Amino acid sequence: MLPDQTINPHQWVNNHADYMYAYTLSRINDEEQARDLVQETFLAALERLDKFEGKSSERTWLTAILKNKIVDVYRKRSSGLISTGEHKEVHEMQEFFEEDGHWREDHQPRHFGVEDHNPLHDKEFNQILQKCMQKLPALWLAVFTMKHIDDEPTNVICTQLKVTDSNFWVIIHRAKVNLRACLQKNWI
Template sequence: MTEKKKHTLDPNKWIDLHSDYMYNYTITRVNDHEIAKDLVQETFFSSLKAMKNFKGEASERTWLISILKRKIIDHYRKKNSKKGKAEVRMSFYENGENKGKWIEERAPSLWGNAGEEAIENSELKSALDHCIENLPEKYRMVFLLKTVQNYETEEICNELGITSSNLWVIIHRARVQLRSCLEENWFGK
């Protein structure tokens, strides 16, 4: 049996070889050019410091991404602690005799302009972008990874260190919030 080839690191080539890939990876998760750029840069700096810990078992890119992942998670943790709990409007009574029922003014109402043609309207796209923008950051990330990037539930859970029931609570709240936002800004008009 041949011995596995050990991977090596060459920081001078990092930008050319990996920066686009890492930027792409980050922008799908944080949705902001400046923040994504900063996180990629910080990742390179931290990687430089951590080079002595590199054992050569993973490829250079895999190793860099593992550091980037931690940076992204830290970014969200910081964000959450700064702003306190991100505000989510609840649509259901949380206790009392009506627990679990729709809150009267948040209950779904009939939508106008919901026909096949209407939903392809580009103004709807703007309304949707606005509503997604208004989701708490963590919700937005989980929602987009699941809905748009089609990630497996398990993949997202591993990456963010959350359980699958956490994930579904987030998706549920994100969608309930998006529904009421679209109703306010588009379908209710």
Template sequence: MPIDTSLLKPQHWVSAHADYLYAFARVRIADEEQAKDLVQETFLAALQRADKFEGKSSERTWLTAILKNKIIDVYRKKSAVVVSSDITDAANDQNFFDVNDGHWNEAHRPKQFGLEQNNPLESKEFNQILKACMQKLPPLWLSVFTMKHIDDEASETICAELKVSSSNFWVIIHRAKLNLRACLQKNWI
């Protein structure tokens, strides 16, 4: 049975979805030009796969799913070369977190950032510092951290997509948190 593609309106994609898709990509990709390219690639891929659109979701949801896969491809390429020092035994860091629940131990809890919830300028400044700190992470760490904490992907999905073992995944998350914590405390507090 042929799929009814009359639900798609490709002539309106740029005006209706480009800004949203670009913002989605920018949160996950540091390079503005690469984010723009990914949005264009998303539109092209959607046009090529218009016959696959089943109408079970909105156009925007479908386009976002395509973009998300393109972003994962970027993560995969960036993290293809894993430096052995990126993934090592985390035994030296175990004292930071409770082994039972994974939360910070009392002595090592992060300090209050002093963010005022009602101060948009301060939040904007904090977000800029957080982005800068995230960009200092090794590519694999950034990919894993972004997929886990921004995209809320399941750990198993991240491991499969980025081809890392479960134990390496948790070491990477752990190290990324420690690095972000140190960076934020140095640059924000």
């Protein structure tokens, strides 16, 4: 640890618990499990206190530990949900995508119809988006969250969730289509 970097586990709850709870809740949509994961993160950090090198802030270090715990939840929720008909699904998706992965022009998403960026509407939109995300199957939610909320690279998502690249694209497409339909029904 760098000399000017002090770490104080006695202040973790006061300084970081609310942030970590909100971060977790936005990704797993389960209040009790979110509280448990934050507590598990603090315990894991205490066990690895000697490993903190001070190259990042205390919050960044704790959040990195928390992210790994969230990925474990994604894995557990999605285990056994990977489709056995993957090749069939890939064939079905070829009608939507070019070989390079970009949308075919006749199937690409159209304008959503709500281009207003009013901050007051954003809060309501985010609440509806969260409710729509809760309706997704566990694996779809994990893939969508990691890709579009956490900005994880595709190869990292595939490795961590143990899905193939082609299955990833099928899942992400289906998640987006379902979210779009739910948002159009509940938001517009």
